[in-house]
Amino acid sequence: MITLTLDGVRVQAQEGETILQAAKRAGIRIPTLCYLEGLSPRGACRLCLVEVRTWGGRLVPACATPVQEGMEVVANSERLRELRRAILEMLFAERNHICAFCVSNGHCELQDLAAELGMDHVRYPYRWLPFSVDLSHAKYGIDHNRCVLCGRCVRACAEVEGAATWGFSGRGIFTLVEADLGEPWGQSKTCTGCGKCVQACPTGALFEKGKATSEQVKRPAILLEITERRPRA
Template identity: 45%
Template sequence: MNTIPIIIDEKKLEVDPGKTILEVCRENEIEILTMCHLKGVLDIGACRLCLVEIEGINKLLSACTTKVAANMIIRTNTDRIKKYQRITTELFFAERNHVCAVCVANGKCELQDLGYKVGLDHIRYPHLFPQCEVDTSHPWYVMDHNRCIMCTRCVRVCNEVEGAHNWDVMNRGHQVRVISDFNSPWGESVTCTSCGKCLHACPTGAIWPKAIVQGQLQKNPGMINELVEKRKMKL
């Protein structure tokens, strides 16, 4: 296959066309922050953490949904990008009710890790403190909307990998919520297979098993891509 030349952070690379900037960066050990990206399911560019600068284009583009093109000059770690990453992270924390100290995912949370990575020491925006439902109706799992960041990894894994499409999204703006079926309690779902893939896909403590408490949570999001690859191989 023919390769194309690109430059990322002053580094000259020859890459396969058709790949996204994120894929190329990951292959070349260039760090890009992500939350909504999950290997094995389609990218949607929702979280806006993977924004990069491309010379000749005024606006920032998401690395997960932008494909490389010949002679692209890309920058991933400018002050402008770092500023937006910090703003985005602060907005995640300000939008719903994230209390790491008492969260079941404390120490095993991608949002918490992100906070450390961007050096989050305070949040400049007023917290919205919305009243969010904790759905405990499923016999094995809990869905806590307080801790959901609307990455929709659960929605995509349920649809694309499990094929159940139990999860979907309703409303817009701050009112947006992940819903089970037509917004019924998860325990009453007629589509959920209780496979638990959404739990492994969830980057925070929004979906977790009832049987465990803080310190016992084990999530394996890499398992999703392994399943996808094994299916391709018809194993």
């Protein structure tokens, strides 16, 4: 077992665990968005930034940083709260997240984080471009305007379903999640129609067709349930 300090509390963790896993066991809240249990960590959104004082105050993503013996971590402070809010505001500024018209309104992790961090306005200029909505799939749709590029759908498809349908294309504000190297989702030759990507999506970017405003409720925990039920070799 490894002993570290989280917000002044001595915590024990197993070797190979991350700071986020140790914090969860200790009941210490660290906000996340791109992280989802059952999928590999990526540290893409940076909302789980923590300060490691034993590393000179270095900021690291808690979801992707392994614990070390004697590590002293600050998981919650005014500095971290301001950094997380700034990151969240930039996510809102990059795409069109008008909650009142979204199928996931009231059931959105991005919206929940805004409430938790006290974000009632965006201090940065909006940079979003009007992207298309792909409704070519028989059961599902993807609205790129709601996407936060967390990659949870990409990992769910590749790691849990094994189809590897989704991937990233473009750069910067032009980055999109696309199926089969840019094919319309409904024409994908690899998609199994399982819906795991939809359940993994934290916003209204991926949704079930026929859902109106506020009607899309997801179960992201199903990814962990599936992986835990699979037999181990």
